[in-house]
Amino acid sequence: MTPAPEVLAELQGLRTRVPHLTGALVASTDGLVIAHLVTGMEPDGVAALTAAALGVGARLTDAVGHGGFRELLVAGERGYVATYAAGASCVLTLMASADANVGRLNLEARRTGPRIAALVDAALERRRQE
Numbered sequence: 001m002t003p004a005p006e007v008l009a010e011l012q013g014l015r016t017r018v019p020h021l022t023g024a025l026v027a028s029t030d031g032l033v034i035a036h037l038v039t040g041m042e043p044d045g046v047a048a049l050t051a052a053a054l055g056v057g058a059r060l061t062d063a064v065g066h067g068g069f070r071e072l073l074v075a076g077e078r079g080y081v082a083t084y085a086a087g088a089s090c091v092l093t094l095m096a097s098a099d100a101n102v103g104r105l106n107l108e109a110r111r112t113g114p115r116i117a118a119l120v121d122a123a124l125e126r127r128r129q130e
Contacts, residue, residue: 023095087117
């Protein structure tokens with residue numbers, strides 16, 4: 001699927017609104033890159049790892065009875081990786097430096113996820129109709 005320019009615009013908007021954001025990626029739930037703004041890392045590898053994290057997160061929330069997967073935050077020594085459910089067909093993964101305001105990161109990602117989901121779903125629907 002070729003990402004709509006609007007998906008990249010959403011990622012660029014996140015980069016503008018979230019200080020210390022170092023990368024953003026939208027992937028299908030099976031680990032294929034839909035759109036990305038990353039440098040210094042392999043987007044295909046990050047997308048595949050995102051799908052694996054999504055699977056583990058979904059199993060974990062199910063196992064403890066907390067419902068469907070919504071988000072996962074991983075804190076490393078030099079920054080954060082956050083993955084958010086974006087509808088049924090894709091996930092949003094954000095990378096941020098250790099200086100990032102995690103509350104702001106979460107707020108903006110939670111607002112952006114549904115918009116990205118709608119854009120991806122519309123692109124998938126157009127593809128089905130072709």
